[in-house]
Amino acid sequence: MGSLLHITNGDNFTKKLKSLKLSGDIITWREMLCEGKTENNVGSESFWKTRFEFLNKNYKVSKSTFINKTLKEYRSLCNHKKEDQIVLWFEYDLFCQVNLLAVISWLKTHRKYAEISLVCSGKEDSSDTLFGLNELTDEQLRSKFENKVILTQDDIEYADYVWQLYCSDNPIRLENLTDFKNYQFKYLEKSIQSHLHRFPSIKNGLNEMETNILKQAIDKKPQSKTEFLQVLLKNQGILGFSDSQFQRALVRLKPLFTSFNPVRLSQKGKLILKGDTSYYSCIQQNDVYLGGALKYNFLFNSDTNKILKL
Incomplete structure (x- = not known):
C-alpha cells in the first residue's frame, strides 16, 4: 500500500476522520464554490482573487481569515506531492458536489500520477433519507473507506469537463449533459439539476430556493427568525447550505416580509408565491454569479x- 492523503469536505468531518486514526495526512477543502463566481483554473492566482472578492463582499471574510483558513490549507495540499493514493471524502449535496468537481479538476492537472478514490455519503439504508458523513458511525465510515470507489481516468476527465461547464458563462451547456450514469458520481446529476433551478423562474422571478423560503414561511408559520432558519435548513432539499447562505437570501427577500418575529409575508410576497406577479425586476442584480454565469441573464422554465x- 502506498502513501495516503485524505481530502475532506470541511472542518467538522476532518475532526471525525482524525478520530478514526486511519493512516495518511488530512487536508480540508475550505471553500463554497456553489456560491459566487468561479473560474475553471482551480488554484491559480486569478481563481483565488475572484473567490476572495466574492467572500469578502458577501460574507465579510477578511484577507487574513482567507489566507489563514483557505489559502493555508490549499498550500498544504500543494506541498503534499509524495502521496500516490488520494481519498476524497464528500457528500451528496450541491455544496459538496461542486467542491468535489473543483478538487478533481485540480488533481487532474497537478497529481496525474496518483490513484484517486472517492468516499461519498448519501443513501445509506433502505429509507429515503440522505446522510452526511458526520451522521455516519465510525463503523460505517470504516466500511465506506474499505469500499471506496477508485476513479478511472474517464471519471476524472468527466468531472473536469463538468467543472469547465459549471464555470462557463452559459448554463444551457450543463442542461444538455445526459451521460451521468456512465461515471462514478451517483449524486452529480441531481446536484446539477438543483443548480439549474437556482436561476430565476419565468413564473415569479425567484429561483426554487427563494420560492421555497416564501412557502416555508406560509406553511410552517415560524414565530421567530431563529426558528425560521431552522425550518429552512431542515427543508432545503439537496442544497447542503448553512444558515449563512439563508441569512443572505433573507436580506434579498426582506421586502417580501412584514416581519421576521413572528415570520409574516407581505401581500406582495403572497402574490409572488402564487405566481400572480414577478419579483424579477426588483431583485435583479448585474453582478450575481452562479458558477461562471450571471444569474439574472437567464430564466428557468419549470x-x-x-x-x-x-
Whole structure:
C-alpha cells in the first residue's frame, strides 16, 4: 500500500476522520464554490482573487481569515506531492458536489500520477433519507473507506469537463449533459439539476430556493427568525447550505416580509408565491454569479425544465 492523503469536505468531518486514526495526512477543502463566481483554473492566482472578492463582499471574510483558513490549507495540499493514493471524502449535496468537481479538476492537472478514490455519503439504508458523513458511525465510515470507489481516468476527465461547464458563462451547456450514469458520481446529476433551478423562474422571478423560503414561511408559520432558519435548513432539499447562505437570501427577500418575529409575508410576497406577479425586476442584480454565469441573464422554465437566455 502506498502513501495516503485524505481530502475532506470541511472542518467538522476532518475532526471525525482524525478520530478514526486511519493512516495518511488530512487536508480540508475550505471553500463554497456553489456560491459566487468561479473560474475553471482551480488554484491559480486569478481563481483565488475572484473567490476572495466574492467572500469578502458577501460574507465579510477578511484577507487574513482567507489566507489563514483557505489559502493555508490549499498550500498544504500543494506541498503534499509524495502521496500516490488520494481519498476524497464528500457528500451528496450541491455544496459538496461542486467542491468535489473543483478538487478533481485540480488533481487532474497537478497529481496525474496518483490513484484517486472517492468516499461519498448519501443513501445509506433502505429509507429515503440522505446522510452526511458526520451522521455516519465510525463503523460505517470504516466500511465506506474499505469500499471506496477508485476513479478511472474517464471519471476524472468527466468531472473536469463538468467543472469547465459549471464555470462557463452559459448554463444551457450543463442542461444538455445526459451521460451521468456512465461515471462514478451517483449524486452529480441531481446536484446539477438543483443548480439549474437556482436561476430565476419565468413564473415569479425567484429561483426554487427563494420560492421555497416564501412557502416555508406560509406553511410552517415560524414565530421567530431563529426558528425560521431552522425550518429552512431542515427543508432545503439537496442544497447542503448553512444558515449563512439563508441569512443572505433573507436580506434579498426582506421586502417580501412584514416581519421576521413572528415570520409574516407581505401581500406582495403572497402574490409572488402564487405566481400572480414577478419579483424579477426588483431583485435583479448585474453582478450575481452562479458558477461562471450571471444569474439574472437567464430564466428557468419549470414547465419544460429548460433554461432560457435573455
